Amino acid sequence: IRKQRKKRRKERKKSNSFPERPKSHFPFNILVWLLLQITLRPPTPPQCQFQFPQSLSNVIPTSSYSSFSLLFSLFRSLTAPSFAEDSNPFFLRIWENQNWETEESVSALLLLLLLLLLFLVLGASIAMPRCRMDKEEGEKHLGLLKLMQILSFLVVFVAGVVIGLATTSHVSRYFTSQAELYSFINHFSVPTTHVEENCTDSNICERKDCSSFHMFIHPDNLTHAMSDDELFWRASMVSKRENYYPFKRVPKVAFMFLTRGPLPMLPLWERFFAGHDNLFSIYVHALPGYELNVSTSSVFYRRQIPSQRVSWGTVSLADAERRLLANALLDFSNERFVLLSESCIPVYNFQTVYDYLTNSAHSFVESYDEPTRYGRGRYSRQMLPDIKLQHWRKGSQWFELSRALAIYIVADTKYYTLFKKFCKPACYPDEHYIPTYLNMFHGSLNSNRTVTWVDWSMGGPHPAMYGPANITESFIESIRNNGTECLYNSEITSVCYLFARKFAPSTLEPLLNLTSSVMKF
Structure with missing residues (x-):
């Protein structure tokens, strides 16, 4: 049996053919693999989708390759030169001019959790080894496999933070919150002058009850805009009610x-x-x-x-x-x-x-x-x-x-x-x-x-x-x-x-x- 296994290994090394990808019963892996091969990247060398060292290509599962490929492509699209006025990478411009707000932080966190969940599911769906190794060889590299899974999840987590912050910042340039829009309109439509105890201030108005009937018929403050x-x-x-009050x-x-x-x-x-x-x-x-x-x-x-x-x-x-x-x-x-x-x-x-x-x-x-x-x-x-x-x-x-x-x-x-x-x-x-x-x-x-x-x-x-x-x-x-x-x-x-x-x-x-x-x- 050992001689037969050794013979098969020598035949595989001599062969330049790329082994058939394992059939995955998880639809996300299939979808990611199709996106990588059709849209995101051109055909890759048979050793691996990225130029990883050969030792890693034998250890990292196919689903992890797909996850890394998708992550790298998304990151590359964010850091590529945008259609803005300058030629600086979009992500770098966002990072330099960032003014983080509470709403953006929440949006970034939500997007981060979604991305993390997606990549965890993809990484958890571990297919067969990259090359068809024997059981003993798979057990030999089991420790390294677990280590690489942990490292891959860590990289995905950090990348998710970067992608989430960059995406929410990019979206906030084109969308204005309802509160910001309301304050913008109020600032330019009715130019008001701050005066102490003025009924244009909401806190003072609440304290003085400026909308009351008494304030309407007997205005205490003569300041107005x-x-x-x-x-x-x-x-x-x-x-129209003559002589009636x-x-x-x-x-x-x-x-x-x-x-x-x-x-x-x-x-x-x-x-x-x-x-x-x-x-x-x-x-x-x-x-x-x-x-x-x-x-x-x-x-x-x-x-x-x-x-x-x-x-x-x-x-x-x-x-x-x-x-x-x-x-x-x-x-x-x-x-x-x-x-x-x-x-x-x-x-x-x-x-x-x-x-x-x-x-x-x-x-x-x-x-x-x-x-x-x-x-x-x-x-x-x-x-x-x-x-x-x-x-x-x-x-x-x-x-x-x-x-x-x-x-x-x-x-x-x-x-x-x-x-x-x-x-x-x-x-x-x-x-x-x-x-x-x-x-x-x-x-x-x-x-x-x-x-x-x-x-x-x-x-x-x-x-x-x-x-x-x-x-x-x-x-x-x-x-x-x-x-x-x-x-x-x-x-x-x-x-x-x-x-x-x-x-x-x-x-x-x-x-x-x-x-x-x-x-x-």
Whole structure:
């Protein structure tokens, strides 16, 4: 028997024919072998599919050859030059620019487990030895066979990690997660500015319950990211339920301050508002970037609205007025709207002012026809046919409006567009737009007078400015009772002015000394 075996071995060595591959009952081995022979690699030498040493070719099973061949082909396809802009291998570019994320790590692990499972099944299906050796020869190399199986599984494991990481990184270049896409859209669609305690922050919103009905009708924070068009559209909404409110509505007066920066009369106004918290609201339009330096206990704390630059005598001044109105209209309890400057002071106490405005059936906007170059001379025929010369009116910019008229002004796009186009410098839109608009459509709701006293007796483009020497009891009384009479709810009254301007910052101290004795607050 031994002689016959030795004879057969010598015959096989002399023969150059490749022994027939063993028949495997496992379909994965057959599939892998077909892929290797048909698609992945050209025909290989008869000794082995890779140029392994001869000693290994006699030991490693056929299924392991197939596994290594498939693994090598996949790795070669990953490291081959890709169709990218540069010629670096795809895997090397991925490795150099890798930014591992949690989702990619999980995907890599899943792919690794799948690959490992596949190769374990392939490796476990051990076929007959590579060359048809005798039983003794197979037993002789059994230890080396087990060692090579362990090494092959280790190589498969490491290669699976590399393939998984490279594949998931390659896929993540072309697919964006839903969370990333949502954050990308939010970042570029609505450009928001971070402000402390802003309701655009989800955590703060959850704490403050920004979506509640109370926050909708009484917004605590005036900061928002709306453009003027969005703001005016939002502010012009009107409920179809007239005179019905699903909450206890107490009418408030909105005090709107149009200022360049500081409010020198702020202590005077704080004393004026003291004790009337639920009857007023404050809005400040200052230059962009300026912040009022007030304590958290002040009624002016966090009452600045998003603003834009304003130039005297241009349409930007009228823009700022409408911007103040629109922000104040967001609070559904605001019923009356007063425009003031940093040099304005009250000449009556709060309760008198509140009763006077909330009980009035008319708004207080100065609107008159002035047939001079300072009135009709500023009219432009380019406004025809929508605005005719007989419609043209002039008046003080310091107005007081009811909520109904404020909504009309904010909602207007047709006539305000004409003023923006054709009422250029030397026309002064802030002195003509609202007086003309109300005269054309809502004249019956306007008293055609202002409640802010101004001294124009000095002449010139600006009114007189008063200093500390002018502040006396008799001077304040002359403003309150200056001998003029006016109509209030169709009746004659001597109380015509509630506010006065212009007062220099140096008048603050003497004015504070007169509040209790003259202005009664």
